[in-house]
Amino acid sequence: MPELPEVETVTRTLAPLLCGRRIEQVDIGAYTRCIAAPDPASFAARIAGRMVTNLARRGKFIVIGLDSGDRVTVHLRMTGELAVTAPDAPIPQHTHLVMELSEGDQLRYTDVRKFGRWSLLSPDEYEAFSASLGAEPLDPLFTPEQFRDMLWSRKRILKPLLLDQTFITGIGNIYADEALFRARIHPGRRSHELSEAESVALYHTIRNVLTGALAHRGTTLRNYRDGNGQPGENLAQLRIYSRNAGDPCDECGNPVARLVIGQRGTMLCPVCQALPQNPEVARAPDSSRSG
DNA sequence: TGACACCTGCGT
DNA sequence: ACGCAGGTGTCA
Missing domain, CATH: 1.10.8.50 (Helicase, Ruva Protein; domain 3)
Structure with a gap:
């Protein structure tokens, strides 16, 4: 589904809803293959309790920066969606991951086709990941x-x-x-x-x-x-x-x-x-x- | 470079 | 029933 303009729009709309808030808990559903790295238990444990410091986009990836220095990358592939909603809102079909935020809201990830992938990367791992991607077409330095x-x-x-x-x-x-x-x-x-x-x-x-x-x-x-x-x-x-x-x-x-x-x-x-x-x-x- | 895999849903 | 879908990974 999403290409650069869509991923950038998702990133921009999520930023004010996530930055400065704490991720109290990470709930991964039955479809654990949406977590690419590390293993789902470590993914949830290392994110829980961290604060979101910034949101960015790299290629078609949404990059969630944490106060630990780690980064969470999300690729929505064809049908992935992210939304911040009140915790009492009905849970949509195909919800595979929920992050419970401070002040009560939830970041919810739904994906009908289950192609989307999440990763948690250390600073070194993120640098290697970013270096493996090509040029950013909207980079001012791209001539x-x-x-x-x-x-x-x-x-x-x-x-x-x-x-x-x-x-x-x-x-x-x-x-x-x-x-x-x-x-x-x-x-x-x-x-x-x-x-x-x-x-x-x-x-x-x-x-x-x-x-x-x-x-x-x-x-x-x-x-x-x-x-x-x-x-x-x-x-x-x-x-x-x-x-x-x-x-x-x-x-x-x-x-x-x-x-x-x-x-x-x-x-x-x-x-x-x-x-x-x-x-x-x-x-x-x-x-x-x-x- | 192609074939196929990963998934579900929608239109014909 | 079949083909198609905004993406990518792996295998020959």
Whole structure:
């Protein structure tokens, strides 16, 4: 379900509800595989009694900082949800973890498909974890030149490359298709075959698509809710992912198409995002820059 | 790079 | 009944 804009929105909505509060107790339900590390008993014991000092996001992970120096990471995968509610509110179906907070409220984690994962990491473990992830696309220090070099140093198909969290973090199926559509680049192109101009265009459409979605508090297709239980409003902003195959492209009017690339459904406009007729010139080598 | 696994639910 | 889903991990 959530990609960078959704995870960032959840993080922002949870922050004022959690920061400065103590986690009195951690209740893990019958589905203990949602705890990736350490073992569930240690996870609960090391968190109980700690205070939340800060919330952050790294890629698609929510990072809960504790006064012990440990960090709790949460990945919502497809259908995970976090919400802070009063303890007497009805417990929803598929609730797998509850943190009882000081002053009575509860942080509740529900996940229909049970793909989401929690971890508790020491400072050293967190550094290693973060270092294993790719570039943050909205980092002010992330430049078009850096992105171009990243693309040209690989020879990967673009769609799976954008979804590779060790390459760049936070992009998922929705925003990969949206960014490629707006940059008019076919998702099956190879990363090292993009021109300089195409790499710069993709850099900007990635950032614009993500910041735009964040401004609309994320895209709710079905399950996604923020930390207050509110859906996002970005669905109406989507220009390709939300279309059906055969619908007219809102740019050129030709029918849009659905492909499967890297085992993922992929929406595109075959006309706007045509494959280059002559791959020899697509790379735009330095010697031709005079033209 | 692909096939399949992990899960449940929804639309056709 | 079947295909599909906002994600990722593992195996060949």
